[in-house]
Amino acid sequence: MANATYGAYGGVVRPSITALISHKASRREQGVVLGLTQSITSICQIVAPIVAGALIDRGMLAAWALLAAAAAFGGMVAALRFKE
Numbered sequence: 381m382a383n384a385t386y387g388a389y390g391g392v393v394r395p396s397i398t399a400l401i402s403h404k405a406s407r408r409e410q411g412v413v414l415g416l417t418q419s420i421t422s423i424c425q426i427v428a429p430i431v432a433g434a435l436i437d438r439g440m441l442a443a444w445a446l447l448a449a450a451a452a453f454g455g456m457v458a459a460l461r462f463k464e
Contacts, residue, residue: 394421 405413413434435444 392458398417401413402410431447432444435441435447
């Protein structure tokens with residue numbers, strides 16, 4: 381199930397997000413912005429499974445769900461705040 385979800389993300393969502401980011405950044409900033417985006421994505425792919433696995437292993441399912449919800453909410457707030 382996780383591989384299917386990651387496959388959908390990698391194949392559909394990620395190229396769309398990359399295109400949106402490159403259109404929002406100026407021509408001079410595109411390399412920096414896309415590099416930062418890739419770096420943040422890589423860090424999240426390392427940290428998220430470790431944190432989620434530790435929480436689930438300890439039976440802290442509510443904390444795991446709330447942490448995921450908080451991250452999604454933070455992303456939504458950032459998107460709405462910086463919307464042009």
